[in-house]
Amino acid sequence: MLSVEPTRYDVNFTLFGIPVRVHPAFWVVGLLLGFRAGDMRLTAIWIGCLFGSILVHELGHALVARHFGWPPNIILYHFGGLATFQPSWGYTRKRAILISLAGPGAGFVLYGVVQAVNYGLFEAHHDGQVWATKMLFSPPHPPDQPAFIPGVAFAIYQLEWINLFWGLMNLLPVYPLDGGQVCSEVLNARSGRKGMMRTHQVGMVTGAAAALFFVSQDRMFAGLMFAGIAYDNYQKYERLSKYQY
């Protein structure tokens, strides 16, 4: 596991008063995931989409945490993003669940906005012309074949894919994904000290099923990722079951 200690290549800024740190490994993994040989422009657009989407997702978690009075931090790193906070007081399971759901929720809102832009740019026609294209990007580009469209269409596709598909994946009850966090809160409330064991059982079964599904669909990256998380749940389950008996 790579370290996420601060480095001198970190990018630091604040957004809505929340400190954000981008570890250099974030850009490296983004480049590996979206590299398009010979087209640095599309590669750059992809990294921008990934950066914006993960930031919006973590902002969802962070803003709700702050709403409950727990100052958050956001870090973007090789594994995506993480919103951390210390629930110093007033911690309830309901609040923890709301914070977990707020990440994918923010992504779904962004998906809706992107869909609306997509509709305006490419699908809402007026007098045979794309009205929003004309409105937003009146000449120099002729409206029928504007040079910016391939990049915009590519960005829209990637933003929809990341925010809808990754958001749904993240809601699977596989610990430590957001859905797994919700699952652990529910099972810990119901099963007391066996809650985490049950959480890891659900995580390994659901994670393994997701891995098989993605491999069968030729989505090797997602397949390997879920296989790894399922195995991690299995190891944690084994460790806990030794201590329980």
Ligand SMILES: [Zn+2]
């Ligand atoms: Zn999340």
